[in-house]
Amino acid sequence: MRNLFITKPVHAEPHVVAGEEVTLARSLDWRHLIMLGIGAVIGAGIFVITGTAAAEHAGPAIILSFIFAGIACAFAALCYAELSAMIPVSGSAYSYAYSTLGESVAWFVGWSLVLEYLFAASTVAVGWAGYTLSFLDQFGMHLPNVLRQAPITFKHEDLVLTGAWFNLPAVLIIGAIATLCYRGIKESATVNAFIVALKVLVVLLVVIFGAHYVTPANWHPFIPPNQAPGVYGWSGVFRGASIVFFAYIGFDAVSTAAQEVKNPQRDMPIGILGSLAICTVLYILMAAVLTGMVPFMQLDTAEPVATALAAHPALAWLKTLAELAAIAGLSTVILVMLMGQPRIFYAMATDGLMPKTLGKVHPKFKTPHRATVIVSVIAAVMAAFLPISLLGDVVSMGTLVAFATVSAGVLILRYTQPGLKRSFRVPLAIVICPLGVLSCLALIWIMPVRNWLLLLGWTVIGFVVYFSYGYKHSKLRQAQQS
Template identity: 40%
Template sequence: MHNLLSRVLQKASLDDYISKDKKMERSLTSKDLILMGVGAVIGAGIFITPGEVAAQSAGPGIMISFLIATLVCSTSAMCYAEFSSALPIAGSAYSYGSIIYGELMGWILGWALILEYMLAVASVASGFSAYLQSFLSGFGLKIPTALSGYFDPAHGTYINIFSVLIVLLIAAILFIGAKSSTRINDIIVVIKLLIILLFLAVGFFYIKPANWSPFLPFGMKGVLHGASLVFFAYLGFDTVSSAAAEVKNPKKSMPVGIIGTLIICTILYILVSVVLTGMVSYKHLNVADPVSFALQVVGQGKLAGIISLGAMAGMFTMMMMMIYSISRLIYSIGRDGLLPKFLGKVNAKHRVPTNSIVIVTIIIAIMSGFVSLDKLISLVNIGTLIAFTFISLGIIPLRKRDDIKDQNGFKVPFYPYLPIISALLCLLLLSQISIDTWIFALIWYAFGLVIYFTYGVPHSHLN
């Protein structure tokens, strides 16, 4: 028993990871990372979340909710920035955990992120399909019912064909290499940002200050509850850290990419909240498409179609960056032998982990095309917050490691208090998650531990 315990607590070598990751091309810059982060964070949620939370929890005070959520997120973001600067390797929290805590904790964090990314992408793919079908119906185009939804013969649906096709398209783009795929992401992110700015520019002229009164109809309690809801609108900035092995100057670029993403997204979320609640009373914003609804109320219905394009662009880049991240995560676990080693191979021509992209694509395509994910999507929050908690606390042992030199890299300020505060804030949000969701999560982790001890330990490169 003692031998097994010492075995699973064995720590991975940073030098070994850096050596293996040399097969990947270091071509990304700070600008690429920021656009990757904005692509992952700003999805359809910016057109939906502010309206729902304003109507149900915070009123016009939602702008304060976003500020509070930013403070919570920024503490975790700074911890990720220090890790990605000190450990410029693929795998994000999985690799960081393996080096700082040992292989078992690295596996648990990796397993948590696999669940987070796969469920997030599969659910967004379903949302993209719904938006696209609605958009096409405006031109009189309607696909057969059998191809319009997940497997549910009782209602005549067998496969959500657009969900499957969009996942396959994204995988094809990612095959051509990190630099080329990020250029495509950059273009779509710029289009998405222009559409958001168009809404802000048009909506500004229809603001009625009276709609901001009362500013806190649900009190500060409502604002704080709203902050716990909009916190999840920021999920995705951690995907930037998965690109560390493909960045030209990770010590400089990784912190800029992670923190820059958070700043830009915060500004956009707050501006959309200000304009949206100024255009229409918060009482009327509890609808599926509050931004389009607000434009129709002020007589700008023709712009609603453009907003739909913005939402689809947002979902596309979010899925693209999430699939990018999970393919690097699966590659890292395969690289270490904890999953079949073919997953840790890098394509010599395009210098990307094609095998892991293929496996991830197949699983996500099946999930989004055939399965209803409504009851499982809250699991995304657990995986993310567990990773945030351990990465925050991990700053303390990271600083004490003599073998990891990071003199010129980013450092979390107010050490060690800020990392501890970050972990406590994550635990506070974890305590708000329902028992049912925790039961699903524990089943997932138990399944993961079975795989780790039956396959991972015997095949691990550390063994």
């Protein structure tokens, strides 16, 4: 049992693969990190998930759902800021857990992050496809129905066949973005920054102009009467919070780039906390305007922003602009997810817990190119054949597991290694860290049974892989035994 909880030293080391030092290029600063965070956070939450969560769970109180989810994220974000500045390596929560809670817990967290990033990229790709198809349909460019969606979907928790073959647009966008991620993080970050500026501008335009068409009656009742567990009422508000939590995972992706930041001790806290603060304000404003523009039940579509704007003919010009921003904006979410997951594989591979081919870095582009290809292929297959409702919920669960672990890790290190240099410290850690753990566990608790079964199945598969490969090839364990 002791072998399962061995921990790594808390310091950044160059990763070594097959006896050769392999380095990622340090080319990012805090501005790139804030843009990466916004790129990942402002996307599916506004352009896809908001409508479903409001229509099916929280009603106009989706505003409260975003506030509660944002508070839970703020606890975790403070903990991420401390650990990412202290342990500036790729791997995010996986690397932090390895240094605080031990190898087996790190594996569990890393495996949960695989679930998070792969499903996130797939979920957003499906949302991107919905917006793109809607936009093209306006101009008479119709893709055959058999290529427009996944062959299965869920209706009120029941599995339903759609008659389609697969979601072709979702596959194409993942392929295009994977190519960009393959070529370099600096190039990816530059493209991301340009698109982020565009979509934030459009979000602000929707908030400013949409506010003129808000009907206060649409906010009443603010919390609709409860109809079933998780359907309206306060249980629906908290269920909505567990769903929109998916929208906040971007700052986790920021931490995966720590090994490619010029000055991580200063820039990582700025990037993580700055992007979260900006995005939380934008989400709350957008949720208020959308639920005020139309009755919340009408937002249960694949493109709720476009739906709300379409209800007001005077905003037709903004609807077109919003659809273009959604198409571009969701692209950056996919981009950041496809940047993050290969770097987690890279960290796990260089620790020996994954096959070392996943830790290979391209000699010219300085990216984990093989991991990028593998992740992209898997994400494309899931986007082609799985429905968005299933994908989004599972992402939230994997994210919450990682956030709870990071929150616990900060407090553990405060007591086990108090002398470590900390360029950023969580204020009132004795309060913030437990609140981070408890808030994440509370959101996990209210997830439906289906999600628990999926997470359990995923965890079992993960530990089969760990004990059949990772445990035997762990470089840390081999070093201790030699």
